[in-house]
Amino acid sequence: MPVDLTDQSLLRRVPQQRRSREKLERVLDAADAVLAEEGADALSMSRVAARAGVAVGSIYAYLPDKHALIEALALAYWTRFAESIELVVEIEATNPAAEPVELILGALADGYRSTPGFLALWYGGLRSEGIRNATRPIRNRVARAIEGMLERRYPAATGEAERRVVADTLVVLGDGLLREAFRRNPVGDPTVLAEGRKALTAYLGSHYRT
DSSP states (O other), X not given: OOOOTTOTTTOSSOOOSHHHHHHHHHHHHHHHHHHHXXXXXXXXXXXXXXXXXXXXXXXXXXXXXXXXXXXXXXXXXXXXXXXXXXXXXXXXHHSOOSOXXXXXXXXXXXXXXXXXXXXXXXXXXXXXXXXXXXXXXXXHHHHHHHXXXXXXXXXXXXXXXXXXXXXXXXXXXXXXXXXXXXXXXXXXXXXXXXXXXXXHHHHHHHHSOO
């Protein structure tokens, strides 16, 4: 599970050799597996070390505590989601969707469903304000991808400032919608998702003719 290994604020020390980087990624994969299969309460440095087949001290060499491990996982999950949205937007450029909100929301919902470790982290009592703050730049990355799609679809409709506001608002509203849908149902409450899609589409339509 790749994560930005250059973040000095996250890592106690940055692994320089490929073998060390691979070990750290193996640790994150093990933590993801523990979350997905055993739940948030089972996540501990010793449990992850055993799952990864490494000495617990080798984890502490890079990640100073459990909170840093959780933050690294959250960043890895949200990076994966951002990459999926960027890919969807890239594909949409050559095959425009009739309902762009449905396209983006569907891609994120699929990402949630296919990542049980993320759901365990996000809803199992491990998500903190610090984790939210750490992942906010990646959600901003999602907003910039949406902003690019809006510029391409509606080049003359609004200016850059309004496009940015609309994209940021869609992400904020969509984030809250997904959190509630998956809080109610681990596969996403269909009513919340359907009604939320209508609300987001109406909001987009208030700025652009959709």
